[in-house]
Amino acid sequence: FLHRANDGAACVAHALAVVPLAPLAGRSGWPMSECQKVGQDLSVDVTVAHYDIVGGVREDSSLHKAVDAFKARISLASSGQHVVWTLRICFEDKAWSLQKRFSDVAHLHDILRRRLAGVPELPPKSTVRQFSMDYLEARKASLQRYLQQTFKRRDVMNMAEAQAFVALAEYVPNFRHPKCSEPIQTAEVREAKFGVVSFAYDPNSGVLVLGASDMSWSSRMDTKLTNIKLPWEPAAPNLPLSHMSLWRQSPAGLKFEMQAISRYTSVISSCAFMARPEGVGTCLCGLNDGSVGYLHASGGGGVRMPPETLPLLKHTAGVAAIVADSSEQRLFSASRDKSLMVYDMKRQQLAYEVRTPTATTCMHYCQEKKQLFCGMTSGSVVVYDAACSPIQFASIIPEMGPDSGLSPILALDFDTVAGVLFTASAAGLTIWTVRSSSASSWGRKVGVLDVQAKPTSILWASSSRELLVGFSTGSVVVFDIDLGAASYA
Numbered sequence: 001f002l003h004r005a006n007d008g009a010a011c012v013a014h015a016l017a018v019v020p021l022a023p024l025a026g027r028s029g030w031p032m033s034e035c036q037k038v039g040q041d042l043s044v045d046v047t048v049a050h051y052d053i054v055g056g057v058r059e060d061s062s063l064h065k066a067v068d069a070f071k072a073r074i075s076l077a078s079s080g081q082h083v084v085w086t087l088r089i090c091f092e093d094k095a096w097s098l099q100k101r102f103s104d105v106a107h108l109h110d111i112l113r114r115r116l117a118g119v120p121e122l123p124p125k126s127t128v129r130q131f132s133m134d135y136l137e138a139r140k141a142s143l144q145r146y147l148q149q150t151f152k153r154r155d156v157m158n159m160a161e162a163q164a165f166v167a168l169a170e171y172v173p174n175f176r177h178p179k180c181s182e183p184i185q186t187a188e189v190r191e192a193k194f195g196v197v198s199f200a201y202d203p204n205s206g207v208l209v210l211g212a213s214d215m216s217w218s219s220r221m222d223t224k225l226t227n228i229k230l231p232w233e234p235a236a237p238n239l240p241l242s243h244m245s246l247w248r249q250s251p252a253g254l255k256f257e258m259q260a261i262s263r264y265t266s267v268i269s270s271c272a273f274m275a276r277p278e279g280v281g282t283c284l285c286g287l288n289d290g291s292v293g294y295l296h297a298s299g300g301g302g303v304r305m306p307p308e309t310l311p312l313l314k315h316t317a318g319v320a321a322i323v324a325d326s327s328e329q330r331l332f333s334a335s336r337d338k339s340l341m342v343y344d345m346k347r348q349q350l351a352y353e354v355r356t357p358t359a360t361t362c363m364h365y366c367q368e369k370k371q372l373f374c375g376m377t378s379g380s381v382v383v384y385d386a387a388c389s390p391i392q393f394a395s396i397i398p399e400m401g402p403d404s405g406l407s408p409i410l411a412l413d414f415d416t417v418a419g420v421l422f423t424a425s426a427a428g429l430t431i432w433t434v435r436s437s438s439a440s441s442w443g444r445k446v447g448v449l450d451v452q453a454k455p456t457s458i459l460w461a462s463s464s465r466e467l468l469v470g471f472s473t474g475s476v477v478v479f480d481i482d483l484g485a486a487s488y489a
Helices: 062-073 102-115 133-151 160-165 217-226
Strands: 002-004 009-015 044-054 082-091 094-100 183-190 195-202 207-213 242-249 256-264 268-274 282-287 292-296 319-325 330-335 339-344 349-355 360-366 371-376 381-385 392-397 411-415 420-425 428-436 441-449 455-461 466-471 476-480 485-488
Touching (some): 102 160, 207 268, 207 282, 242 268, 360 411, 371 411, 392 428, 392 441, 420 455
Antiparallel strands (some): 009 183, 082 094, 195 207, 242 256, 268 282, 330 339, 371 381, 381 392, 411 420, 420 428, 428 441
16 A cells, blocks of 8 residues: 655555465455454553552752752652552563653654544643642552553554554564564655655556645745746746656565656646556646646656646536546546536547535445445535446435534545445544445445544555555554454554
8 A cells, every 4th residue: 555645755565475365354244254464463451460650859958948948849750759560461472561741642652543443532731730649649549541452442552653662672582573464664755856646557567656745835825926027028837836746666565766757837626547448547737726647657757847647627616525436537536616527538538527416525446346436525425426427426325414513524435335424524534335226226324433533545455354444643553344443553
């Protein structure tokens, strides 16, 4: 799988294991079967053995005594009298002890809260330090309860920060040796100027398309003002706000080399790659000015000047999402003006246009079932039957009005074999079963997964029945659908 980041990096990772294909399983009635999951099943027991009050008052002067006494009572001070907690760690047949301050636990808690949902509440940190026996015993019990609830979770124990907190690599030999289920980074493609906002990868041809835009609001405004043609200038500067680059994979492995690049004065919103029967593909990108840029994979290298856009395809608002149908050589382009255009790549002309109930945020095309799924700002997903021309409205999931109060759909994916739809919004991840008949189709909600941050992308791994979700915080979390919870982060 690939993961994009706004700092300009696109990381390529893969699991070393070859996992067998298996039918879906879980709470929605899918048949269960054993399969390899991402990460490890680590059983660690963490208990608070005892505590010690360290750091006394110096005897050298009355002023130092007063200062040390003040520091000892204020928890925000880094020095002074404080409590050190001795933790007992048990893993398999080994056990060891670690000394931690409460600030160490709070630092780990902040990391967990940014990545995972449903993290237990950390005992509150008091502003004024207290050292009474009753207070410290109550503190010990609440801290132990928090640590045991936290470290029994599979997703927490698969985080490098949690493993470092309990020092697994230091006390367990061979722990950091690569495991067959551990994903490892095998390549990195880095944009030199802009942040990656979208990408498309075709494993058959080894083509990687990266869409990168200027992520700085002030920089974009400065570029737009600079591009304004003044009366005494012969031409506008036309400085780029984004660019689409074509990278080709080396036959020797996961090494990518940039082949060509097209620069645009408008921001890129999404990318797609359309394969062709003759082996020559086309890189496509939706632009904020309503047009769609393209780049032939068989063309020359370097910077393509001037950048080309598809003729006769122009939305009245910015393009929100594009998807390619390589078998029929057609492009689906949706914009914020509620228009969905279908473009014929063979004839290089607009085939037809349909109107969506609300503005589209993202799209997914199922090649096998000829179905187009459009995520809406209303929080619903509109399903179109793309087997006919023009495409026909099939259903809306869920069947609610535009003012339903649901969060906009940010990403979606569809499992063709089981007919399961996965949607991501700020409210969480939702799982739907989608059924179709000759006349219509419908969907039923079968599960909801809570998230802590805003999801940006989603990918269903049918071989392991896991959902890979990228978040705005830069993290990727794996959700085990069988368990209905996160399993790797």
